[in-house]
Amino acid sequence: MKKSLTMLLSLIFVTSALMTGCGGNNNNKTTNAGEATNAPDATNAAATEEPVSSEPFEMTIRHTQVGADKQKRLAILEDVVGKVQGEVPGLTFKLDGVDSDVNRKEKLRGEMAAGNPPEIFDLFGSPDSKIYAKESKLLDLTPILEELGIKDKFSNLDPFTYEGKIYGLPIGGSGEGFFYNKGYYTEKGWKAPTTFAELEQQLADIKADGKVPLAGASKAGWVPLMLANHLWSRYAGPDVTAKFPTGEAKWSDANVVKGFSKYKEWIDKGYFKKGELGFEYAEYTTQFTSGEAILMYDGTWKSSVFKAGQSGEGMIGKVGFFNIPPVEGGVGDQTALMRDVNNGYGFSASVADDERQLAAVKSFIKNLFNEEMQLRGLVEDGVLPAMKIDQAKLNSSITDDLMSEIVAVLNSSQSSFPAFDSLVQADVTTEISNIQIQSLIGGQTTPEKMGAALQKVQEEANAAVE
């Protein structure tokens, strides 16, 4: 009997320990939430002259500055974190670094579904922020931006705007074009091409020279799609992609197919590194920095690689940048540059319920989204400012040749258009990124079939929206 009783008591003890363990997190959260919500009341009751509690509290920042090439961007974030912690008593930021794609497509979505996203997180503008905003998961930043007086300081907040309210802020902008090996070009006596025929001649000559004309790494579909996107926008017009979801244009239109055909022609001529479907994005850069590939079509963010201490250090001063030249018979502005302001920071809607967290968010926005930090991002990290900055100030901040060339290219383009994935539905993005572009590269489809297949998915997606 005594033995049974001991057994029973032990079991009860183990079970309660287990239950306590399982419920621990929630209890803590409740306590913290309780403390947080009670804190202002308690303070108000105790002394009106001391409204801000300095009791320790923690907030999480989910960022994507992981890896060697993003260290400068991380340093900027860390400086901002330091400033905000100094301004908000009791605040400790927990930095949670996650790969950009994992955060965007898996982690943040899971957290949004579960209702527990970090207070501050890396956010993609379109379509992500709009979906989250629609479900009231994001903090409306409009009043904060008005209070801080920076609402009109951003070049473009469209990707983060839903029903007139702003739900996120772009950390920087980017433009896409060709990086080229200046050393090789000088050796050949060439200059950056100004006509499409000249570009194609150079590609052919590089190939004949036994070099790889264009870096290629298409394991992830978005990498080859940067160039493909620009090509179909040259042939069919910069605004054509925006017309797919409205039904005003079709993927199977002759001019769009012309863009796919040009890409396919370059594949068939062997202009891209062979075996590209098996290479990661990191290898894309390596092909260029190693001198194996002479041209690399990429975003201006890549300029950060050609700085001291970075993987492309050996090519400092030897890299140039140019926009795709006008194509013959192309529609619309032939100087149009693919530009994006689609990546930045968003804030959990739950922040609005906690005054101290709200104060921290205001301080974070104030310290990160200002002229100084935008210029630091440009100079140190090669990220174009998302905010409007005086041209003279901008010019005086730029010290390296590559960035000067990039800014010159940006200034010489008459208009810009965003990348396809911020314009079309997620289903269409999946189809073109995971299937169609790789099938085109692998030779399993033709430009015409690709256009037709994409249009089918586009129509289904358009019908689903209606």
Next chain:
Amino acid sequence: MNKALKNPLVFTLFVLPALFLFLMFFVYPIFSSIYYSLTSWNGVSDTVKYTGLTNFKKALGDERFWISAKNNGWFIIFSCFVQVPLIVLFSLLIANVKKLKGLYKTAVFMPAIMSTAVIGILWGFIYEPNIGLINKIIGLFGVDPIYWLSDERFAMLSILITNAWQWTGFYIVMVLAAILSIPGELDEAAKIDGATGVQRALRITLPLIMPIISIVIMLSIAGAMKAADIVIVMTKGGPAGSTEVMATYMIKYAITNFKYGYGNAIAVLIFMFTLVVTAFYQLVIARRNERIEY
């Protein structure tokens, strides 16, 4: 102790913690998945719209889903007909070595303790078209480089080989334990009767380790049905979706596209397929080799 367990109350209390965990982490997620699979939930919204069997109809009518299911089938076939015979062969060889048995066991087990990400990178180098080990070797015989991971014809095979390499050692250790637990007298008696090494392996050892081989096959089938990480690390389901498996299809076509209802329908289908395949295996094949008594 026995007395205590005869008391229904004590018995129930002992069962409760495990039952609670089982309900919370197994039964609840399954029913929750089934519930959401009948909706068009976007994974974020608080409102959930019932859509009946639409998600299932869509999945079963999607050519891409069937390509993924077929690739899971390749995982099973490769496991059962290539990996398992190799496991048995290597187990028999290691069991019969006289020296350094521990070293061999450790060496074959090593890949099983490595993370899939590391293995993906390691084999990425081996399959590298220009400097990779395999192409270097076949190059010695004048064979042109093969684009293992970027050529549709070889990508799936490359993944299957890597996956087999990762898990073979783990199963070898299991089978080895079974071989070493066979009483020595049986082998000795056969030896005295004049049986050769091969005869003893085929007629004595193999039949006696059939139950563990059956378990190995079972685990391989279950592993094949839920394979995802190795595919994500090595090819991301490419080129052009040719190495997609059901789990990666679910991530790509449902989760990343804000279609959690559809994703749950795929999850339910994976669960049902796995259930059918393993039940079939258990009923038709495994039941015959359930127990060995010496």
